[in-house]
Amino acid sequence: MSSSTATATPRPIDSLPAGLPIARQTLHDQVVTRLRDMVTEGRLAPGQRVNEVALCTGLGVSRTPLREALKTLAGEGLLELVPARGAIVRSFTDKDVADCMMVLKALEQLAGRLLCQVASDAAITGILALHAEMQARYVVRDRLPYFKLNQAIHSSIVAAADNAPLARAHEALQAQMKRIRFIGHEGPEKWAAAMDEHEEMAVALAQRDGEALAEVIGRHHDRGLARIRDVI
Amino acid sequence: MSSSTATATPRPIDSLPAGLPIARQTLHDQVVTRLRDMVTEGRLAPGQRVNEVALCTGLGVSRTPLREALKTLAGEGLLELVPARGAIVRSFTDKDVADCMMVLKALEQLAGRLLCQVASDAAITGILALHAEMQARYVVRDRLPYFKLNQAIHSSIVAAADNAPLARAHEALQAQMKRIRFIGHEGPEKWAAAMDEHEEMAVALAQRDGEALAEVIGRHHDRGLARIRDVI
DNA sequence: TGCGGTTATTCTGCATACAGAGCACAGAAT
DNA sequence: ATTCTGTGCTCTGTATGCAGAATAACCGCA
Structure with a gap:
């Protein structure tokens, strides 16, 4: 079976077409992702107490x-x-x-500055591709794909900064805000404004102008907060 | 028994000398703090596998x-x-x-700006008191108290910003760096430089000058990283 | 003597069992 | 009628048991 699982790094048999290591998942991991989705999708309402046995039986695992x-x-x-x-x-x-x-803003601004310094051209091209795709979804007002691409762009910006702790912190905060953000994307003019800001971000990104990118990201977040504020 | 546990807020019997609610801790919580200390104190070496049963018996709890x-x-x-x-x-x-x-720097800079806007005078006075105390420890070269006060100052700055998510993220990162930071405070001139920066921070703080404070904090972190770099 | 394969042991992951703390409902007392 | 108290049930927190993977030990062989 070509025991390529490499128990303790004994000759990793480099450059064999083994691909990525098999991503084994414990039940714990699977339950975590499932529950996270349930929270962000609102299937577990805020303030609600989580009944362990009920969830257990629902998920088919033990406590x-x-x-x-x-x-x-x-x-x-x-x-x-x-x-x-x-x-x-x-x-x-x-x-x-x-x-x-506010924290998300600071983190993404940092990510923007870093990414302009360290990201590969391919990474930037990839983000710009996401942007183009999102714009295409915008013109036909395809909200769900737009939303997902939006999240993907912000995540990709952070990922391209190549800073693991930054990415971790950002991910956690974004997960917390995910549900609320999804609600607060109403109103055509607000949506247009958000799209404009993303356009500016794309320009700054293409030019690797870290300061400009940070500035736009900051503005994007400030206005984003204002956008969701009157929804809540 | 004066059932003051207040199941669902039924007349909390206000202004009785009940003091703070009893801080009940589960075993889980206690084990978390104990393990965290063990990691930061180096009793669990980096890279080491954690044997569950061994720890269990050591701590006197089950798995x-x-x-x-x-x-x-x-x-x-x-x-x-x-x-x-x-x-x-x-x-x-x-x-x-x-x-x-880098992330810690960004977070503390944000905290510095916020705190200058929102913190109470008492909070600022408290931080300045910590600073004075730390300075006193510095002149007698009392390293451990100095180190702890140093951490306390940085934590207090974040706490005074009154931003829970910010504090959470900062705390987690600081815990990760705690062990390394403790090692890297060697050399009298480095120590003096760090103390100088703290002095500048105190001045900016006393004047509630957020921008100046953020600038010093940034410099403090940049130089702090340089200070520990050649130790590692 | 060094290496590969096989077996034993250890340890993790998961399930289950039990005790005590919450919570709800009902009855008693004012 | 309302409030307080007592009792029973539910649910969490903790301990333990069991199966499978991972690691270590062992032995045969080149």
């Missing part, structure tokens, strides 16, 4: 991996753990949202 | 709360979970350290 997943998600800020009362889906106040957005 | 604590710490970035191989104490490359410091 052990589920509870471990709850701990992980609490670490990501999606749940709140109250002793003797279990997990509660975190609900966000206006201030929480504003605070999160 | 369940321990495993849940491992998940939490992995979420904080202190451990790495490898399927079927358990938890490994994360080891940081030079780049990891630089990346972390």
